[in-house]
Amino acid sequence: MTHPRILVLGTGGTIAGAGAHATGAAYRPGGLGLEVLIAHLDALGLAAELVPEDIARIGSQDIGWAEWQVLHAACTRALADPAITGVIITHGTDTAEETGFLLDLTLPTTKPIVLVGAMRPADAVGADGMRNFVNAVKVVGDPAAAGRGVMLVMGDAVLAARDARKAATAQIDAFRSFPRGPLARVTPSSLDWFGPPHRAGEAARYAFPAELPRVGILTAGAGMDEKPVAALLGIGCVGLVLAGMGQGNAPARVIKTLARAAANGVPVVRSTRVDEGLVDRNVEVDDDGLGLVAARALGPAKARVLLMVLIANGVTDAAAVQAAFDG
Numbered sequence: 001m002t003h004p005r006i007l008v009l010g011t012g013g014t015i016a017g018a019g020a021h022a023t024g025a026a027y028r029p030g031g032l033g034l035e036v037l038i039a040h041l042d043a044l045g046l047a048a049e050l051v052p053e054d055i056a057r058i059g060s061q062d063i064g065w066a067e068w069q070v071l072h073a074a075c076t077r078a079l080a081d082p083a084i085t086g087v088i089i090t091h092g093t094d095t096a097e098e099t100g101f102l103l104d105l106t107l108p109t110t111k112p113i114v115l116v117g118a119m120r121p122a123d124a125v126g127a128d129g130m131r132n133f134v135n136a137v138k139v140v141g142d143p144a145a146a147g148r149g150v151m152l153v154m155g156d157a158v159l160a161a162r163d164a165r166k167a168a169t170a171q172i173d174a175f176r177s178f179p180r181g182p183l184a185r186v187t188p189s190s191l192d193w194f195g196p197p198h199r200a201g202e203a204a205r206y207a208f209p210a211e212l213p214r215v216g217i218l219t220a221g222a223g224m225d226e227k228p229v230a231a232l233l234g235i236g237c238v239g240l241v242l243a244g245m246g247q248g249n250a251p252a253r254v255i256k257t258l259a260r261a262a263a264n265g266v267p268v269v270r271s272t273r274v275d276e277g278l279v280d281r282n283v284e285v286d287d288d289g290l291g292l293v294a295a296r297a298l299g300p301a302k303a304r305v306l307l308m309v310l311i312a313n314g315v316t317d318a319a320a321v322q323a324a325f326d327g
């Protein structure tokens with residue numbers, strides 16, 4: 001049997017991070033190139049052929065438009081190459097959910113594409129990156145992995161990019177999945193899917209944007225006034241995401257100002273600053289009357305990604321934006 005041939009795209013992050021001391025806290029993310037990781041993996045004798053391509057060596061807090069374009073192009077080439085089984089992207093955990101979701105929205109589901117990171121630098125005692133990577137190889141090498149969209153492999157779990165979020169700053173088990181739980185559990189020796197591929201044969205949902213429109217996130221706080229809304233519009237935001245209280249709430253004067261922006265053609269999505277839960281329509285805010293959109297299961301970071309993609313694809317009407325958030 002031939003081994004899967006996997007394209008490995010390196011961007012940096014803690015999985016490629018090194019510190020001054022194996023038991024210290026301080027480290028620099030993204031310093032190590034893929035060759036270091038691959039050399040360690042070679043020693044493990046994995047049943048896979050890895051094709052490394054370094055894209056960046058940075059912490060994912062610095063990842064953005066430039067890297068996203070390169071990643072999307074590399075994944076597109078890999079999807080078209082019959083010799084490639086799937087793609088692993090090594091990535092910092094801070095923004096893995098944003099990169100993963102952007103690729104999920106803009107790539108077909110024909111081959112597995114998996115993001116993998118680590119919470120502990122490569123040279124720290126108890127480093128988790130190697131295990132997460134070996135798990136990712138197991139996932140991509142499984143014929144049942146295609147047709148599930150872009151996935152994130154961390155902490156022995158496989159999460160759908162749309163559902164995944166970083167929910168803890170430092171612990172190894174840092175990611176949560178909402179509204180669905182994990183798609184699978186994985187270890188270096190086992191992989192158990194909890195259902196069949198639910199997106200088999202799906203084409204890309206949206207065209208990859210030619211440029212990303214500016215969408216701002218406004219975090220609500222008790223006693224705030226409406227001035228930050230004007231500030232965001234003033235710097236050229238063409239879409240706004242509210243990281244609201246509870247089910248996407250904000251003081252009445254903020255909601256009123258957001259509704260005015262929506263009436264002026266700026267799509268406004270109400271998400272929540274709460275860690276988990278749905279933001280539904282017309283609960284405490286009259287979305288129908290005010291022309292606002294409810295983010296449903298998407299937190300502010302991923303709501304911003306979806307709204308950027310929608311605006312770039314010419315989708316700005318509140319009903320059409322709502323349909324995309326419901327999807």
Ligand code: ASP
Nearest residue numbers: 013014059060092093094
């Ligand atoms: N700041 C790091 C990054 O996102 C954290 C990590 O990788 O876990 O690149």
